[in-house]
Amino acid sequence: MPSRSIDPTVCIDAYTAISERFDYPLHLGVTHAGPRETGCIRSVIGIGTLLANGIGDTIRISYAGDPADEVRDGLEMLYCLGLRERHGAELIACPTCGRIQVDLFRLVQEVREKLATEIELPIKVAVMGCVVNGPGEAEGADVAVFAGDRRGIIYVQGQRVANVPEAEILDRLLDECRAFQDKVKAGTARLGEKVVQIVPPDPIGELGSGESLIARGRTTDLTINGSEGTAGG
Incomplete structure (x- = not known):
């Protein structure tokens, strides 16, 4: 059972109410979500919140763009929520x-x-x-x-x-x-x-920073931005 809106808060409220009243499988989606730049945020808020609360059986990410991005972002959402075993790094x-x-x-x-x-x-x-x-x-x-x-x-x-x-x-x-x-x-x-x-x-001699000497209070003879350091013992 789908219940879609472009507004993720409307989706959250609608799906939550439906899940409390009926024992039907729920297909989650934020429809007309727009291009990926905005659609991803709307989908994460709406679908991600519902999934985190244990609501939803299937999902659909919808962009005005490449469908492959919909699949990739949907999988990443499931990975992050621990609902699917991650494949790849x-x-x-x-x-x-x-x-x-x-x-x-x-x-x-x-x-x-x-x-x-x-x-x-x-x-x-x-x-x-x-x-x-x-x-x-x-x-x-x-x-x-x-x-x-x-x-x-x-x-x-x-x-x-x-x-x-x-x-x-x-x-x-x-x-x-x-x-x-x-x-x-x-x-x-x-x-x-x-x-x-x-x-x-230790950044000295490795990454070009004097932070380790400063942390140990031994900044004598340490050049920082062209000036000789004088603090420390």
Whole structure:
């Protein structure tokens, strides 16, 4: 039984009322949702809220656009709600901020495209633009890269395995993803399991930052923005 509207709040109220009165299978959808940019948001609010509340039996994402996007976004919604087992990698990535020192957004898109064709297991892959928030935000990732001053440090299950220049991040990260997938298939590694907890890299000499010395209070002789540091012991 469908009950559709362009307004996701109307859909939520209508489907909720129907589910309380009748024991019929419910087909969820936000109709006339528009192009993907707006339709995705309307669908996530309407359909996602209902599914999270245990309402709905089938779904249909509707865009004025490529039907393949409807399928991809519908599957991602089900993955995120734990209603369908994920097929393929899950990508975690930073938003924009002033600490990013690599072309993160290009890197994320390239990683996403490669993972879609080369990784079939639900490996969590994190692409982080700095070592400040990266380790915490990447917690739970099987394979992760933390970028800094045109470099990237790559971790697998919490263990650091490589420190590479920006131009080599993509290839090395994918190599580690493929190798980890092979280990999982062979039974020598398990998804979501940490060998050790991620220890943030010491940026000095690796990612071009003085943050570790500042944190330890040893900033004497440290040049920051062209000025000699004087604090610390």
